[in-house]
Amino acid sequence: MDFENIYFVGIGGIGMSNLARYFLSQGRRVGGYDRTRTDLTEVLRREGAFVHYEDNIETIPFEFLDKSDTLIVYTPAVPSSHSELTWFRQQGFIIMKRAQVLGEITKNSRSVCVAGTHGKTTVSSMIAHTLHQSHVDCNGFLGGILKNYDNNLILSKRSDITVAEADEYDRSFHWLHPWIAVVTSVDPDHLDIYGTPEAYRDSFEHFTSLIRPEGFLIMKKGLNIIPRCHNSVRIFTYSESEGDYHAKNVRIRDGAIKFDFVAPDLVIPDICLGVPVKINIENAVAALAAATLAGVTPEEARSAMTSFAGTKRRFDIRLKTDKVVLIDDYAHHPDELSASIESIKTLYPDKKITGVFQPHLYSRTRDFAPEFARSLSKLDEVILLDIYPAREEPIEGVTSKIIFDRIDNERKIMCSKAQLLDVLRNRPIEVLVTLGAGDIDRMLPDIEKVLKEK
Structure with a gap:
């Protein structure tokens, strides 16, 4: 990685931007x-990056036209x-x-890599925060903006540990x-890439084979995968209530x-979650398992969990x-x-919960419409909003309606993003949750304004 110039095609992505930083x-x-x-591209510009928004080779700054000293980094989300x-x-x-660049960066460090269909951003962020607040410290390449640091990158001049979110896409x-390595879940996803649930799970099994000798695998108890680790790798299970690591x-x-954190060789009483959501009990158990294996003390672990402020959009x-x-x-x-919905209902059992959902990807909507509806x-x-296409072209017959028609709830409505604010103005709201991986978050300032006016 001896290039003086690094040019990113898709620089504003959450994973690309931390490499840019x-x-x-x-x-x-x-x-x-x-x-x-x-907001991310504007932050990068302020930090010194050259960023432009037109797919035109004539707009590439001349500094990045020397192929002998320029590395091009791209994300698979960009079309070929x-x-x-x-x-x-x-x-x-x-x-x-x-991912190749991140692999090169992490090759010569002790890497803590968190994989899973869901939970990986929160767990990796908890691990990075806990290590960074301890005597162990770390570098962290994260899939979300940590509120504690308003950043998706943590840097250390003294630690050889790197925490990374391990993305299964592509x-x-x-x-x-x-x-x-931590594996939180292997529920099938990205079937546009993998084709079958079996191929998806196989990719996680291959991931476990990459753990270096004398390393550790921490996997959610009951996962439908068979680890392929080196025989010197120690394998542990975790969950909220059972496994080698659990809560009581x-x-x-x-x-x-x-809760009290239970490990094979110790108990840390009175862990208090900085983000008090029920699903975070299990996330914290996984994070504490990795952090204590990396050398964090019980006192440091307890303090870090209390101060963890979470990540934006989680x-x-x-x-x-x-x-x-x-x-x-x-x-x-x-x-x-x-x-997410069950956590909200636990927090607000006596409130009406209204959800705004923006489906992400035509292929995911097609593959999981009945499950989304349930x-x-x-x-x-x-x-229910229109599908956010991201990297995909439309698929014939696939719209939000294939979810909408299956939702077993009389109080349901479909609308466009342009109509959403008026819809919210005209209905009573007690608890509103916006859901999805598209661009619904860009409407949050206006949604907040509407709710405050109400």
Whole structure:
């Protein structure tokens, strides 16, 4: 990685931007393209990156046109027909996937890699925060903006530990070299890439084979995979209530959650969650397992869990008054929706829960429409938006309606994003949750304003 210039095709992505920040911190020249101007791209510009928004080779800054000293990094979310990426290939530039670059960075460190259909952002963020607040410390490449640092990158000058979110999309996590691997879930997803649930699970089994000798695997108890680890790798299980690592004496009252963390060789009493959501009990158990294996002390672990403020777009409480609550959550898989909705109902058992869901990807909507409908039926009221296409072209016959028609709830409505604010103005709201991995979060300032006016 001796290139002076690093150019990112898709620089505004959450995973791409932390790599861009990493290279900026090293004094490299960083630039890139993204389709849309966002808060992240504006932060990168302020930090010194050259960012532009037109897919046009003539807009590439001349500093990045020297193929002998420029590395091109791209995300699989960018279509292969992208003109800049095509031009770089034709000119013979060195081109690497984001995951390859992250693999190179983590190759020479003790890497803690968190994989799973869901939970990986929260668990990896909890691990990174816990290590960073302890004497162990770490570097962290994370899939969300940590509120504690307002950043998706943690840097350390003294630690050789790197925490990374291990993304299964396009088999990206197969480039990593874990010392400690955590697998939170293997519920089938990304079937546009994998084809079958069996192939999806097989990719996680291959991921476990990448754990270095003398390393550790921490996997959710009951997962439908068979680890392929080196025989010197120690394998542990975890869950909320059972496994080698688990919680006991759980106390949920007055908006707070406390529990005792149980490990094979110790118990840490009175863990208090900084983000008191029921699903975070299990997330914290996984994070504490990795952190204590990495050398964090019980006192450091307890303190870090209390101070952990969470990540943006992961059960993010945006507004909380006596009359109305607004929560934003990145949930975009049926099981994630269920977990989020059930957590909200636990927190607010006597309130009406209204959910705004923006489906993400035509293929995911097609593959999981019945499951999405079952999850959304748990809400008291459902507002369903159009599909956010992301990287995909439309699929004939696939719209939000294939979910809507299956929702078992009389209080349901379909609308466009343009209609959403008027819909919210004209109905009573007690607890509102916005759900999805698309661009629904860009409407949050306006949604907050509407709710405050009400």
